[in-house]
Amino acid sequence: MSGGWRRFAPWALMAVLTAALAAAWWGGLLDVLDKTAGPVAVLLQLGIFLSGWAVAGRPGGDAGPSGDGLDGSAAKLADAVEAFWADEVAKRGLTREHGLIPIDLRPLGPTGHPAGPDGPDAPLTLDSARSAVDAYSAIGSRCWVILGGPGGGKTLLAALITVGLVHQWKRRAREEDGVPRAPVPVYVSLAGWEPSDRSTLVDWIAAQLEESHAYLTGARALLEAGRVRPILDGLDEIGVPGDRPGSAAETRRLRSEALARIADWAARWDQEDPERPGVVLTGLTGAYRGAVSLTRAGRRRAAIPGARVDEVRPLGLDRLREHAARTVSPGQRDRWASVLRHLEQPVPAAGVLANPLMATLAFEIYDDDRRDPHDLLSYADTASLERHLLSSLVDHAYPDDADAGAADDGGDARPREWLAHLARRMRDEDRNDIRWWELTGRWERILAALVTVLTVGPAAGLGFGLLFHEWLHVYRWADPMWGAAAGALLGAGWGLGLGAAAALKQPPPSRLRFRGARRRRLPQMFRAGALTAIFGGAAGWAFTHDWAGLAAGVAFILPIALVYSAASPDATVQVAHPQRLLRTDRTVAAVFGAAYGVPITLLTAFTVDPLIGVVLGLFCAAAGAFTYGAPWVAAMPSGQAGAVAIVRLWLARVVSRGRLPRDVLGALDDAYRRNVLRRVGPVYEFRHASLRDVLAGPLPPGDGRPEG
Incomplete structure (x- = not known):
């Protein structure tokens, strides 16, 4: 019984509050209340929203298929x-x-x-x-x-x-x-x-x-x-x-x-x-x-x-000879045959080429007629020969920087430079996986928090400041400047809260596609749309003092709800690709920026002032595009607050001071095609952790980790 009551109660409360709001409007009750009309309307809206939240349920993951x-x-x-x-x-x-x-x-x-x-x-x-x-x-x-x-x-x-x-x-x-x-x-x-x-x-x-x-x-x-x-x-x-x-x-x-x-x-x-x-x-x-x-x-x-x-097991000479006969170019076969004969002696190259990775690199690098594999016999120890092969892989992959995808054409980082920069970062973090949305260190996180504060804070502060100022001006509860101050304080708190989330969290790139509103996503639409409609309706009532203004406020905010309803996870059956994730994240940022910026600009211009509308709209557009705020967290399954991935990528490029290429994703994909990096789904990796360590260079003095 208690479980059924819990399911029934939110619907009953929502129906009662909706009926109360309709009766207040139809019977002129809000006109009689006069000074409390706006707050009463907003409180009723808020009650409807909260009960609707209970009806829709908190966002969560799909329980999954069965059968x-x-x-x-x-x-x-x-x-x-x-x-x-x-x-x-x-x-x-x-x-x-x-x-x-x-x-x-x-x-x-x-x-x-x-x-x-x-x-x-x-x-x-x-x-x-x-x-x-x-x-x-x-x-x-x-x-x-x-x-x-x-x-x-x-x-x-x-x-x-x-x-x-x-x-x-x-x-x-x-x-x-x-x-x-x-x-x-x-x-x-x-x-x-x-x-x-x-x-x-x-x-x-x-x-x-x-x-x-x-x-x-x-x-x-x-x-x-x-x-x-x-x-x-x-x-x-x-x-x-x-x-x-x-x-x-x-x-x-x-x-x-x-x-x-x-x-x-x-x-x-x-x-x-x-x-x-x-x-x-x-x-x-x-x-x-x-x-x-x-x-x-x-x-x-x-x-x-x-x-x-x-x-x-280590590779034997028979395996190496068989591989050389099958894969080495005709111009290099005699040279390689001579080198393999030398490996019958206890030379450092014999131990190095018994390793499958090193053998593969050696055959790959010295398949060029301009390079003599006898160089492999000139190294006095295995460690120096291994470093030579790993370092030569980049030279072999990028024979001429002018032809490489990340050449120095006006200050852009050369391949070895940005690969070394990434390698040092990955080694310091003791990992080999390169997620482009996680190329953020301490300074990037601080800047992400600053971007969030400077977009969300003014948007919330100006919006609520205008609303509170107008309420106090009309109802004369207190000096209207207290309303502006309260709005500024609320905006600062909101901005700092999301800024802290941006400093602590790194939400992954968005996977949303926009395919039109669907009935099964109405709860998602309600959670995000009702939250913003409260503000829109309150603003419309406060600045026009009638139901037409309240309706106009809700109508202007409606596009935000429609965008949330149309958004759904990408259902394309394929392994995620880093470039596709970047394009999707940019598209989602543009759509949500427009969804927030355009309606709020029009609403504010209609009810307050065109110039203020443009300013507030720009801040709201930036907040909607560059951050995950309260409506996102409320509407989306596993929604996380913080700065969006493309902002963090741009900050990583800025903080690197030229050590990352302008087109980070293009350069990573180019290195993948040249077989310097490998890829598992949306994640790039160095071909081997040893390659990462060689590119990163010597460890700083006092570091207790062994080289390689």
Whole structure:
């Protein structure tokens, strides 16, 4: 009974208050009240709004699909994953035709230590997506741990497995002429995850899915139903920056917690079900062993149940010779044959080229007839040769800055300069992912707060100041200047509040599209529109002292409600692209700026003064375009207050003082096409963390972190 009453009461209150407002107007009650007419009308409007808020409910996420809806979501996810990785195959060299060096794996025990010659698993060689799928399908538990050293090819193997499994899923869909029950493989980076009760593995994967797949409703429902197979890359990328006190112990604890939660995920599914999601996990061998050891000490599940554990083996000379014969240009074959003969001796280059990443870089850089691979033999130690190869990658990618997308044409940063600037920032933050909407440090956050205060504060202060001044002038409750002062104080408080939010939060780019008002989004329209209609109606009444003015005020504010009703998340089935996010964020800023600026300009010009209308309208347009304010937070699911992403990107460009290119997104995409960066959904990454560290340069004196 009580639950039904809670559902019924808001509707009853809304109906009573609406009837009271209509009766007051029809019976002339507000005219009798005279001095209190305006406040009474506004209070009634406010009551209607609050009861309507209860009717509509607080904004929240979609509960997600069920039944046939799960099949539809899984099919969309598979389509997007396949389309994204189809473009990545050539970029990442995921086929032998595109330069993939076959990778040999040796089996380890469950704890990551050698299993011995009598171990249950045989060695593997992966040289294609098909071989990766065959190896994975032979694992009964559907759980696979792949370990190795830095640059060993673990991320490449994670991508290879993702490509092979999604192709297998799509093939089954065609054969069955429907949606397979098999889980959809999804590559997920573990960088940045800090496992806790508030950030479980499901939470983390769902957040990554929502970031890369805006069209997907109910990501959590797919995970809970076992319809997603997570390919988790980078156990060793979990941790805290190395310059913090106690960071090493905290990093070990986080990795141990992460491994325990991954093991719990694998154990929750029926081990006899051939369609169970399982998991694929990659990481540094040492990081995995340390996590297992600490997890066992804590008496928690230390290993993933039934998982096969493998370690990437160093490349042998036979692999290098085979790769050279297949990929090296005719003009370089004799040189490379000579270099490979020298590698039979214990020279530094032999150890460096046994690393898959370094070998790939060497063949890539020295496939130019103008460069002699014998240079590789001139380095006295492995560290200097590795730095040479990583640094030469940028020179190879940008052979001539005049032809590069970010050349110095009037003060713009050159590629090596802005890549080094980004690398230093990423290294200082101990991360490899580049989100263009998070290129903000302390000064950018302070400036974002200042922009918010200087747009929202005057808009709210001037608007409420005019309203309060007029009320006091008409009803003579006090000196009208007190009304102006109250408005200024309210504007300052509002601006400072949102400014604090802008300094603390970094809302992601908007994913909205405008496709016309829809009936199912009426609650969204009501939440935002009613809040602004209170101000519009109050202003109309205060300045005209009749119901026509109140109606005009509400009518002028109506476009804001219509814009919120027409806005909906982008449902395009594709992995989010950084450039598309930037264009969408600009469009949303322009639409909301116009939605706030134009009606408020007209309303104020009609009721007060044209010049004041223009000034107030400009401030409101700037506030609507550049910040997420109260109507946004009220109307949008998971709405966050703060400065919009394009403002923070512009501030990052300003604060960099020329160290970032003018067209940041264009330069990032250019570096991605030149294979200096890679991309996972809307996030760019350096091709390897070692490349980031070399570009960043030496660590400052006193930094406790090891180089590289």
